Amino acid sequence: MIYTVTFNPCLDYIVQVDGLELGLVNRTAREEMLPGGKGVNVSIVLRNLGHENRALGFLAGFTGAEIARRLRETGVEADFIEVAQGMSRINVKVNSEGVETEINGMGPAIQPEDVEALYAKLDTLAAGDTLIISGSVPSVLPGDIYERIMARLEGRGVSIVVDATRDLLVNVLPYRPFLIKPNNHELGEIFDVELSRRADVVPYAQKLQERGARNVLVSMAGEGAVLVAEDGSVHESPAPRGHVVNSVGAGDSMVAGFVAGFQESDGDFETAFRMGVCTGSASAFSMQLATRPEVEALLATI
Ligand SMILES: Nc1ncnc2c1ncn2[C@@H]1O[C@H](COP(=O)(O)OP(=O)(O)O)[C@@H](O)[C@H]1O
């Protein structure tokens, strides 16, 4: 079974404003409310690609209930801890003149007993399962929760995928995650360098591999992606061509595509990589997250 964990799910309120002006009243030209948060997006895309999975994490309030309802509607098994106080966040994504600006909220007051309840669910994972942990950790949670989860599952044969930034990512490396997916900016921040070309990211991805990551997938938005795999192979691809409609969730979609492609091909890195790239781009080219036909159409072009 594939599991995702989202510590701070949200509703993404995605609006298009023609010519946003700060300090004035702006009106939307288009708006959409979608369930989100990194693991939630991964779960939806996995389901769209035909892979059963269970979404774990914390939800609260009417927004939390709506996230769970929407997830179930897409066929994802939503198995969240319900937090008593506060509400799941609404993250605002403003698209104006092709520039995307994001305002991400804080989230509910998760209590220590809620965290214990999550650990209890994770304790049921067994050999052969895949766990995808992604997204920011709200300030009410222990800052080392990623490591705690990985330490708890160590030696149990669970493949763990981590999509997080900076310290969250660096600190899990000793636990040998199966896959990490920084984007080129996040990878550059770790080493204090600017990485804009695919060839430039390879040595830095390899450094993260030396520190413990088994496979490192670096996404580069319109530049495509690079994979440094544990068998020593290096894969790179430009992004498929298309019109970008909404790139929120493109990175999460790439993770879902990689995991789906890896399972479908019995562990072929090139297949998983291409599926990851095309799934990311298919999401960027539509308002909603990628569907299987959209991904297959792009696979035929690269
Ligand atoms: N502008 C774009 N054009 C084509 N593909 C894109 C674009 N933005 C994202 N993608 C696809 O989605 C993947 C992940 O996007 P990226 O923006 O790098 O992730 P993140 O959201 O994690 O920063 C890219 O590697 C690419 O395949």
Ligand SMILES: O=P(O)(O)OC[C@H]1O[C@](O)(COP(=O)(O)O)[C@@H](O)[C@@H]1O
């Ligand atoms: O947990 P964070 O870092 O605040 O990110 C949450 C946001 O990221 C998203 O999961 C999208 O992530 P990506 O664009 O990186 O795939 C949104 O759905 C959500 O609003």
